[in-house]
Amino acid sequence: MKCYELVKHIEKWAPKGVAWQKDNVGLQVGSLNNELKKIVLALELTTKVLDEAILNDANFIFTHHPFIFTPIKKLNFDDDDNSILIQKLIKHDITLYSAHTNLDFANNGVSFSLANQLGLTNIKFLSNLKSTKKKIVVFVPKNNFDEVSEALYSSGAGIIGNYSKCSFSLEGEGTFLGDEKTNPSVGTKEKFESVEEIRLEVIVDEWNLGKAISEMIKAHPYEEPAFDVYSIENENTNFGIGTIGDLPHKMKQDEFFIYLKEKLNLNNFRYCDGKSELISRVALCGGSGSELLSTAMNKEADVFVTGDIKYHAFHEAWNKIILIDAGHFETEIFVLDEMKKFIENILTANKSESKICIVEKRTNPVKFFKK
Numbered sequence: 595m596k597c598y599e600l601v602k603h604i605e606k607w608a609p610k611g612v613a614w615q616k617d618n619v620g621l622q623v624g625s626l627n628n629e630l631k632k633i634v635l636a637l638e639l640t641t642k643v644l645d646e647a648i649l650n651d652a653n654f655i656f657t658h659h660p661f662i663f664t665p666i667k668k669l670n671f672d673d674d675d676n677s678i679l680i681q682k683l684i685k686h687d688i689t690l691y692s693a694h695t696n697l698d699f700a701n702n703g704v705s706f707s708l709a710n711q712l713g714l715t716n717i718k719f720l721s722n723l724k725s726t727k728k729k730i731v732v733f734v735p736k737n738n739f740d741e742v743s744e745a746l747y748s749s750g751a752g753i754i755g756n757y758s759k760c761s762f763s764l765e766g767e768g769t770f771l772g773d774e775k776t777n778p779s780v781g782t783k784e785k786f787e788s789v790e791e792i793r794l795e796v797i798v799d800e801w802n803l804g805k806a807i808s809e810m811i812k813a814h815p816y817e818e819p820a821f822d823v824y825s826i827e828n829e830n831t832n833f834g835i836g837t838i839g840d841l842p843h844k845m846k847q848d849e850f851f852i853y854l855k856e857k858l859n860l861n862n863f864r865y866c867d868g869k870s871e872l873i874s875r876v877a878l879c880g881g882s883g884s885e886l887l888s889t890a891m892n893k894e895a896d897v898f899v900t901g902d903i904k905y906h907a908f909h910e911a912w913n914k915i916i917l918i919d920a921g922h923f924e925t926e927i928f929v930l931d932e933m934k935k936f937i938e939n940i941l942t943a944n945k946s947e948s949k950i951c952i953v954e955k956r957t958n959p960v961k962f963f964k965k
Contacts, residue, residue: 595946597654597689598626600633603940604656604693608703611801612726612833613696618660623680624689630654630948633937635930637923639690641675642955644682650951653688656933658704658926660692697929698835699723704880705837707929708899712857712876713842719834720877721889726830728803732810732821733768733791735780743794745813749806751798755831762795768820779815797826836879836886836900838893844872847916850897858924861962866908868916870896880925891915901925923958 601621613619622639632652636643638659647655661679669677683690697703701719709717730751734742746752747759754760768791772783781787798806803823811819845853850873854860876897877890883900884907890898891914898915901922911917930952937950 608696608700622690633950636953707932709837714839717839720836722829722834729824745809749809750802751806752796864919
């Protein structure tokens with residue numbers, strides 16, 4: 595199995611197009627044409643992670659945090675740590691690939707993994723992404739409807755939530771008059787024609803729009819297919835940020851704190867008091883998600899757990915919602931377990947003998963002082 599075949603599956607789950615515009619997701623270093631041998635998963639690339647990968651003869655490293663964020667101006671292999679890591683990756687022919695905010699925004703991505711670790715039920719996105727959909731409307735001869743619609747579906751169009759092949763169709767009549775240079779598949783050139791057609795409507799993610807149109811045109815019998823593309827402002831039910839769900843049972847604050855500490859293997863965490871005596875509904879965002887505080891409150895969560903919270907955010911939440919800073923690393927690490935299961939299923943389906951493991955070395959630089 596080649597690296598690009600694995601990446602194709604990853605990007606179907608977490609498309610690069612859904613990532614924040616300035617995020618550098620995807621291939622970082624290496625070749626996607628290499629044959630997969632062993633895969634190492636980590637939140638970020640460090641010297642210890644790379645050394646462990648080399649020791650285990652791995653040739654593909656997946657990280658959540660991209661290694662390259664800004665343009666590289668020079669490669670100094672003598673004393674620049676990042677340059678030295680790139681040199682070692684190339685020397686050992688290791689491919690480095692990252693899925694960052696696209697994995698944050700994906701269904702069953704970072705925040706869903708955190709919610710599952712806490713045993714939440716009725717899990718949904720805390721906030722769905724907006725304005726990432728387009729609608730394609732194409733007019734198809736009745737006899738070619740199935741062929742054109744299947745071409746659109748196979749390109750990734752027609753997906754709404756957990757449903758695929760979603761469309762709307764309406765019968766009507768199309769007219770045309772081809773000049774002497776045309777070669778119509780229906781009717782005769784230089785003759786006014788009317789044809790029974792079907793108006794077919796499907797939605798598609800904007801990053802898949804070009805592919806969907808291309809496949810539709812290939813399948814369409816007309817020399818010049820008539821189609822329209824509309825921008826739509828609906829929330830994207832397939833992608834979002836954060837999660838919200840229900841605890842297995844209501845808990846008092848101290849009980850929930852112990853539960854959270856055990857489930858997330860926390861040494862410590864920061865918090866402020868909310869207004870609820872009993873905790874039932876929990877909002878989460880892996881990594882840094884304090885900008886979702888007002889959303890969590892509006893959706894009547896009793897507690898909001900995330901990382902990297904600033905002092906003023908605690909003031910905003912004080913006596914309104916229990917706000918917990920559980921740490922950036924601590925709220926993201928569980929997505930590696932989900933990624934491991936995902937890749938294992940792909941390897942099994944493709945009868946690949948490649949192995950996969952989560953890095954053993956700790957990549958979190960943050961420690962808690964204990965006297």
